[in-house]
Amino acid sequence: MRANGRGRNLRVLNYLGVVLVCLWLLLPFYWLAATSFMRLPDLASVPPQYIPLSPTLSNYFQIIVGGTFFEKGLSQGSVEIRSILPTLANSIIVGLGLVAYTLLLACPAGYAYSRYRFPGSNLTFFMLLTLRAVPLMAMVIPFFIIFRILNLINTYLGLILAQSVLTIPFAVWIFRDYVDAIPRDMEEAALIDGASRLGAFYRVLLPLSRPGITAIAVFCFITSWGEFLFALILTNGLTLPPVLAGFQASNQVAWTQLAAASCFAMIPPIALILLFQKYLVRGLAGGALKA
Amino acid sequence: MFGLLLCLPSFLSVVVLNIFPFLWVIYIAFTDVNLYKGTITFTGLENFLSVAHSEDFLSSVWLTVEYSAYVVVGASVIGLLIALVLNNEFRGRSVVRSLLVIPWAIPWIVNGFLWSWILDANFGLVNGILFQVGLINGYIVFFSPELALPLTALAAAWIQSSFTGLMCLSGLQAIPHDMYDSADVDGADVLQKFRHITFPWIRPTWGMATLVNAIVGLTMFDLIFIMTKGGPGTSTLLLPFLVFRQFFIALKIGEGAALSLMLTLLVLSVSLFYMILLYRRARFYR
Numbered sequence: 001m002r003a004n005g006r007g008r009n010l011r012v013l014n015y016l017g018v019v020l021v022c023l024w025l026l027l028p029f030y031w032l033a034a035t036s037f038m039r040l041p042d043l044a045s046v047p048p049q050y051i052p053l054s055p056t057l058s059n060y061f062q063i064i065v066g067g068t069f070f071e072k073g074l075s076q077g078s079v080e081i082r083s084i085l086p087t088l089a090n091s092i093i094v095g096l097g098l099v100a101y102t103l104l105l106a107c108p109a110g111y112a113y114s115r116y117r118f119p120g121s122n123l124t125f126f127m128l129l130t131l132r133a134v135p136l137m138a139m140v141i142p143f144f145i146i147f148r149i150l151n152l153i154n155t156y157l158g159l160i161l162a163q164s165v166l167t168i169p170f171a172v173w174i175f176r177d178y179v180d181a182i183p184r185d186m187e188e189a190a191l192i193d194g195a196s197r198l199g200a201f202y203r204v205l206l207p208l209s210r211p212g213i214t215a216i217a218v219f220c221f222i223t224s225w226g227e228f229l230f231a232l233i234l235t236n237g238l239t240l241p242p243v244l245a246g247f248q249a250s251n252q253v254a255w256t257q258l259a260a261a262s263c264f265a266m267i268p269p270i271a272l273i274l275l276f277q278k279y280l281v282r283g284l285a286g287g288a289l290k291a
Numbered sequence: 292m293f294g295l296l297l298c299l300p301s302f303l304s305v306v307v308l309n310i311f312p313f314l315w316v317i318y319i320a321f322t323d324v325n326l327y328k329g330t331i332t333f334t335g336l337e338n339f340l341s342v343a344h345s346e347d348f349l350s351s352v353w354l355t356v357e358y359s360a361y362v363v364v365g366a367s368v369i370g371l372l373i374a375l376v377l378n379n380e381f382r383g384r385s386v387v388r389s390l391l392v393i394p395w396a397i398p399w400i401v402n403g404f405l406w407s408w409i410l411d412a413n414f415g416l417v418n419g420i421l422f423q424v425g426l427i428n429g430y431i432v433f434f435s436p437e438l439a440l441p442l443t444a445l446a447a448a449w450i451q452s453s454f455t456g457l458m459c460l461s462g463l464q465a466i467p468h469d470m471y472d473s474a475d476v477d478g479a480d481v482l483q484k485f486r487h488i489t490f491p492w493i494r495p496t497w498g499m500a501t502l503v504n505a506i507v508g509l510t511m512f513d514l515i516f517i518m519t520k521g522g523p524g525t526s527t528l529l530l531p532f533l534v535f536r537q538f539f540i541a542l543k544i545g546e547g548a549a550l551s552l553m554l555t556l557l558v559l560s561v562s563l564f565y566m567i568l569l570y571r572r573a574r575f576y577r
């Protein structure tokens with residue numbers, strides 16, 4: 001076979017492209033990870049330490065244990081750090097709460113929109129989707145006022161309810177799509193065998209739509225994990241994002257510790273995404289969720 | 292009726308948590324709220340007028356649109372290129388595709404830190420590299436009034452390019468292979484194949500991703516809060532941050548609400564305009 005010069009050129013070009021893509025995707029991460037293993041003076045060295053010369057785990061130790069630490073290179077000499085563990089626990093509680101709340105409400109609704117026509121079904125479904133286009137910045141104002149009246153500021157429940165604004169419309173939409181793909185015959189068979197309609201939904205449909213449920217659950221958790229605005233305004237540093245932002249706002253920025261904390265904050269979403277990747281890509285079509 | 296019953300819980304939740312607060316914010320926009328006395332007085336269009344007359348408002352609207360344009364250009368172009376590259380056969384393709392999901396998964400504020408460090412004026416990676424190579428004589432401040440806006444957009448484009456890439460890649464994989472085979476028979480070159488097969492095929496997907504990118508740009512708050520706080524000066528004072536500033540720092544509740552309504556209007560009109568554009572084009576080409 002004759003070697004195809006242009007084909008080979010293209011292949012070389014493509015490999016070059018792959019290298020560039022990898023650099024674009026990974027370099028920022030790499031620098032964050034590298035920073036988290038450095039001490040502050042190392043960070044300021046010229047030329048930069050592309051690979052930490054004396055890697056240390058002290059940043060991780062400090063953000064886990066918490067306390068006051070003395071460090072070279074800080075103008076004030078010491079930095080005060082609160083342990084990150086309670087915040088991690090809070091983030092997990094809110095995330096799981098949001099998953100439960102969303103699934104409980106959105107699955108029946110998604111099922112109904114797929115299977116039944118009822119008065120207002122088109123209108124309400126359309127409304128569900130357009131409401132999501134209202135910017136969060138407009139929603140947080142009434143929440144702030146109402147939550148102050150109802151004493152929901154800085155509570156798990158308040159934050160979960162607020163964040164459900166982000167997840168429910170999306171979850172209903174995704175779940176409807178999944179149910180659309182499941183043939184009706186299966187439920188009808190169950191109905192003929194004497195199951196109630198609720199039983200058919202519960203015993204036949206839910207097990208079949210497990211991939212959809214998984215995708216929704218992962219989306220909800222990741223959304224809650226990274227959600228900043230509601231957590232900033234409606235709580236007093238309950239979950240991870242406002243606490244991380246607080247690190248930066250304190251008078252003496254503990255950059256290396258903040259890098260370590262940021263690495264912590266990245267692990268759960270990345271792990272979830274990689275574990276459940278095959279369920280998720282389809283759901284991404286609903287995309288605006290994270291926005 | 293059974294269907295209605297199943298929808299009721301989620302619909303109630305949406306009414307209580309979306310519609311009611313949204314109506315409330317519209318009401319607030321026409322009032323003067325005093326949080327300490329707990330009084331709400333109706334003031335008509337006053338909030339809107341004072342917003343429209345304020346100096347920051349118009350420049351902020353313009354900055355927001357400009358920012359959104361940067362994000363769209365960066366994310367949609369880079370994302371499409373990424374998808375095209377990763378759609379070809381090469382070794383380790385599945386691994387690289389998994390990597391593509393990662394930026395999309397990380398929290399926005401971590402993304403903000405990431406790029407703040409990389410571009411930092413004292414110890415940033417970019418400054419370090421440029422200095423070592425000899426392109427600059429001293430570290431430069433990247434977050435200057437001229438550069439802050441495009442650079443905060445770069446951070447947003449990074450995440451959104453991953454999202455756009457994912458969407459386009461799944462679109463590309465749905466293209467039937469025999470279309471390319473017959474193009475080969477006709478002797479089409481790479482560019483022709485892209486123009487006449489690949490791009491028309493993924494255009495709806497790419498278009499939706501672009502709309503999402505535009506909305507992300509129009510409503511960006513997290514990155515601005517972390518990276519610049521609207522500064523230096525007012526060079527990155529985007530509309531969402533202006534709402535935040537008026538409402539939560541200046542405690543001008545009514546003005547904040549009025550501003551947030553204008554932001555909503557901006558987002559909705561861009562979306563609507565874009566949907567019409569997309570729909571018309573799609574009909575035109577099919």
